[in-house]
Amino acid sequence: MSREEAAALDAVDPLRAHRDQFELPEGMIYLDGNSLGPLSHAARDAAQTCIGDEWGRGLIRSWNTAGWVDLPQRCGRRLADLLGAAEQDIRVADSTSINLYKLLVAALALQSGRRTVLTEAGNFPTDLYITDAATRAGATHGVRRVAFDEIEQAIDETVAVVVLSHVHYRTGARHDMAAVTRRAHACGALVLWDLAHSAGAVPLNLAGDDVDLAIGCGYKFLNGGPGAPAFLYVAPGLQPVLENPICGWFGHARPFEFDDVYEPAAGVDRWQVGTPGVIGMRSLEGALSVWDSVSISDVAEKSAALFDGLAAWIDGPLADAGFELVTPRDPVRRGSQVSCRHPDAWPICQALIEAGVIGDFRTPDILRFGLTPLYLRHVDVWDAGARLAQIMASGRWRDARFQAQQRVT
Ligand SMILES: Cc1ncc(COP(=O)(O)O)c(C=O)c1O
Numbered sequence: 087m088s089r090e091e092a093a094a095l096d097a098v099d100p101l102r103a104h105r106d107q108f109e110l111p112e113g114m115i116y117l118d119g120n121s122l123g124p125l126s127h128a129a130r131d132a133a134q135t136c137i138g139d140e141w142g143r144g145l146i147r148s149w150n151t152a153g154w155v156d157l158p159q160r161c162g163r164r165l166a167d168l169l170g171a172a173e174q175d176i177r178v179a180d181s182t183s184i185n186l187y188k189l190l191v192a193a194l195a196l197q198s199g200r201r202t203v204l205t206e207a208g209n210f211p212t213d214l215y216i217t218d219a220a221t222r223a224g225a226t227h228g229v230r231r232v233a234f235d236e237i238e239q240a241i242d243e244t245v246a247v248v249v250l251s252h253v254h255y256r257t258g259a260r261h262d263m264a265a266v267t268r269r270a271h272a273c274g275a276l277v278l279w280d281l282a283h284s285a286g287a288v289p290l291n292l293a294g295d296d297v298d299l300a301i302g303c304g305y306k307f308l309n310g311g312p313g314a315p316a317f318l319y320v321a322p323g324l325q326p327v328l329e330n331p332i333c334g335w336f337g338h339a340r341p342f343e344f345d346d347v348y349e350p351a352a353g354v355d356r357w358q359v360g361t362p363g364v365i366g367m368r369s370l371e372g373a374l375s376v377w378d379s380v381s382i383s384d385v386a387e388k389s390a391a392l393f394d395g396l397a398a399w400i401d402g403p404l405a406d407a408g409f410e411l412v413t414p415r416d417p418v419r420r421g422s423q424v425s426c427r428h429p430d431a432w433p434i435c436q437a438l439i440e441a442g443v444i445g446d447f448r449t450p451d452i453l454r455f456g457l458t459p460l461y462l463r464h465v466d467v468w469d470a471g472a473r474l475a476q477i478m479a480s481g482r483w484r485d486a487r488f489q490a491q492q493r494v495t
């Protein structure tokens with residue numbers, strides 16, 4: 087594809103108007119929205135209103151007058167279409183890590199007659215650490231970690247809960263949510279999906295796929311801002327029988343009665359713990375409003391085209407540069423990213439950042455590019471490929487200043 091052909095795709099892109107809703111630094115090609123999404127005007131406005139008007143002038147009254155107390159529900163409502171779930175089954179609360187802990191401990195208590203928690207070897211570290219910790223807390227379960235391709239056959243009658251990232255953070259490989267969930271249910275197991283790299287990236291149908299439990303981040307593809315609150319989903323049938331192990335007062339049936347005895351709220355409200363971080367939630371609420379007019383099938387279609395645009399550089403001009411594409415080529419088997427293996431991924435990533443292309447590096451040898459169709463253009467991907475080709479052809483990445491290992495993100 088030529089740059090002109092990429093520009094022609096942009097001219098007819100049904101999502102093209104959304105780019106103007108974001109505050110993207112001039113000249114930067116941002117391929118890291120899968121780690122931290124950019125600022126939207128709507129998120130900025132919501133945060134400013136929250137700080138200046140609601141906190142500044144409304145003060146404590148804003149819990150009622152600005153509806154702060156309803157924010158976890160309001161944000162959940164905005165996520166319903168993206169998750170393919172009913173709004174009353176979703177809440178925004180805490181972080182992804184904390185939501186994982188809460189739901190997993192609860193699910194294990196329900197499945198106390200079974201021994202194993204099954205997860206993927208090489209899952210995102212927080213999933214591995216918390217899965218280990220949650221099983222230690224209950225003391226009756228052990229964790230089994232198996233490779234991506236072995237998950238389905240490893241599910242048997244001993245498995246209590248399967249904990250999986252739907253899309254793998256490093257490779258971008260996507261599990262078949264419906265098939266894994268079906269297999270788990272056939273064996274009497276529950277499944278807890280981490281949707282950190284799925285929500286806002288790929289079409290989801292939690293209700294249709296009969297998903298039990300899910301969690302995910304607000305700050306990646308959803309663009310809620312650094313450390314934005316996370317979301318959780320609990321299937322309607324499980325809501326009355328699962329108990330939140332961190333029973334804080336915001337999960338109480340009547341928090342403002344200040345009762346001495348905990349009584350869990352009905353439905354998903356019991357998964358709240360303490361006072362929500364209101365400024366973060368208001369930013370997320372603003373960011374989610376951008377999605378109101380977006381069709382996730384348009385997002386998926388454009389993501390596939392952006393992937394092909396970058397893959398064409400790796401297969402073509404960069405074919406001899408030592409990159410190995412690790413993200414599956416089949417669009418339904420992957421998330422919205424391109425990951426390549428290269429022995430010098432770190433300095434190449436640093437040289438690219440200096441050239442205005444922000445991707446990221448994941449140990450030990452992965453160069454990762456997030457594809458975010460709401461604000462990325464086909465020409466951005468084309469330019470990123472061209473700059474990478476230039477860096478490789480010139481050998482600029484070999485420069486000493488790119489070698490220092492400062493792995494902050
Ligand atoms: C799969 C996955 N789960 C969870 C997280 C993060 O969880 P938290 O927001 O609690 O740091 C990330 C990224 O940081 C992730 O990639």
Ligand SMILES: Nc1c(O)cccc1C(=O)C[C@H](N)C(=O)O
Nearest residue numbers: 120121122255256282448494495
């Ligand atoms: N959560 C992050 C953070 O607090 C700092 C830097 C990066 C992150 C990330 O989100 C990493 C991300 N989950 C990943 O896929 O690698």
